[in-house]
Amino acid sequence: MRYIQNRIAESRNTLPVTATLILGLWLAGLWIRQWEPIGWQFPIVALSTLMMVIVNNENSLIRVYSRMVSCSFLIFTTLIIFDTLTLRGAMCQFLSILFVFLIFRCYQDRQSTGYTFYAFICLSLISMLYIRILFIVPFLWIMMASLIMNANIKTYAASIFGLLTPYWFVAAIAFYRQDATLFTGFFNDFIPSAIADFSSVTTNELVYAAVLVLLGLIGSIHFIRYSYRDKIRVRLLYYFFIYIQLFLLVMLVLFPGDRAILLPLLTVSVSPLIAHIATLTSSRLSNILFLVSSISIFFFLIVNTCRLS
Numbered sequence: 001m002r003y004i005q006n007r008i009a010e011s012r013n014t015l016p017v018t019a020t021l022i023l024g025l026w027l028a029g030l031w032i033r034q035w036e037p038i039g040w041q042f043p044i045v046a047l048s049t050l051m052m053v054i055v056n057n058e059n060s061l062i063r064v065y066s067r068m069v070s071c072s073f074l075i076f077t078t079l080i081i082f083d084t085l086t087l088r089g090a091m092c093q094f095l096s097i098l099f100v101f102l103i104f105r106c107y108q109d110r111q112s113t114g115y116t117f118y119a120f121i122c123l124s125l126i127s128m129l130y131i132r133i134l135f136i137v138p139f140l141w142i143m144m145a146s147l148i149m150n151a152n153i154k155t156y157a158a159s160i161f162g163l164l165t166p167y168w169f170v171a172a173i174a175f176y177r178q179d180a181t182l183f184t185g186f187f188n189d190f191i192p193s194a195i196a197d198f199s200s201v202t203t204n205e206l207v208y209a210a211v212l213v214l215l216g217l218i219g220s221i222h223f224i225r226y227s228y229r230d231k232i233r234v235r236l237l238y239y240f241f242i243y244i245q246l247f248l249l250v251m252l253v254l255f256p257g258d259r260a261i262l263l264p265l266l267t268v269s270v271s272p273l274i275a276h277i278a279t280l281t282s283s284r285l286s287n288i289l290f291l292v293s294s295i296s297i298f299f300f301l302i303v304n305t306c307r308l309s
Contacts, residue, residue, distance in 0.1 A: 003287035009279040015067035022078050044090040049074045051097040059104050061272050068275035076267045083204050086260045088129050093264035098122045106150040113158040120162025130261040131190045147236045198256050216245050219273030245269040
C-alpha cells in the first residue's frame with residue numbers, strides 16, 4: 001500500500017519544493033544576520049546538494065525513483081547552518097562528497113588508480129582544513145579491499161600519492177618563502193590537547209547530534225535487515241556509509257570540540273540511510289513517524305531562523 005510517505009519520497013516535486021522552502025529560510029536568516037560571512041556557505045551547500053543528486057543517480061542508492069537522499073542532506077545541513085556549520089565545515093563537507101563520488105567509481109576496478117588518486121587528493125584537502133581526518137585513512141584502506149574491492153599495490157600507491165600531492169605544493173611554497181611554518185602548521189593540532197570535553201557544546205548542537213545519530217542508527221538497522229532486497233553493489237556502498245558513520249560517531253565522542261567539521265561530515269553518511277528507510281518502508285506506523293518527523297524538523301528549522309532575531 002502506498003502512503004503519503006511513499007508519494008512524497010517518490011515524487012519528482014519533492015526536491016524542488018524542499019529546495020524552495022530551504023532557500024526561503026536561508027534568505028530570511030541571512031537578512032536577519034545582515035549577510036555576515038555565513039552568506040558564503042550558501043553556494044557551497046548548493047553545490048554539495050547537487051553532488052548528492054549525482055552520487056545518488058550514478059549509484060542507484062534507492063532502487064525506486066527518489067530524491068530523498070539530497071532532500072535529507074539539504075534539510076539536515078540547514079538545521080546546523082546558523083549554529084555550527086562554518087565555511088571550513090561546508091568546504092570539508094563538499095570535499096567529502098567529492099571523495100565519495102570518486103571512490104564509488106572505483107568499485108571492482110583494480111585499474112582505477114586515477115579515480116583513487118583524485119579521491120585521496122580530496123581527502124588530503126580536507127586534512128588541510130581538519131588534520132585529524134587522517135585517522136580515517138587506515139579504515140579507508142580496509143574498505144577499499146573489503147567493500148570497494150579495488151585494492152592492489154597500484155591503488156594503494158595512488159592513494160598515498162593523492163594524500164601527499166597537496167602537501168608537496170605547500171612544501172614547495174614553504175621552501176620558496178623560507179618559512180617552514182607554512183607546512184608544519186597543518187600538523188600542530190593532530191594530537192589533541194583534550195579529549196571528550198563537552199563543556200562548549202550547545203543544547204541545539206547536542207539535540208541535532210542526538211537526532212542525527214538516532215536516525216542514522218535506525219536507518220542502519222533497517223538497511224541491514226532488508227539489504228537482501230538491494231543489489232550486491234548497493235549493499236556494499238551502504239555498508240561503506242554505515243562504517244564511516246560509526247567512525248565519525250567515535251570521533252565526535254572523542255573530539256566534541258571538532259563538531260563544526262564532524263557534524264557536517266556525519267550528515268553526508270547518514271543522509272542516504274535516512275532516505276533509504278523513508279523511501280522503502282510502507283506501513284501505517286512508518287507513515288505516521290515520517291509525517292511527524294518532517295513536521296517537527298521544519299518546525300525546528302523555522303524556530304532556529306526566528307531565533308536569530
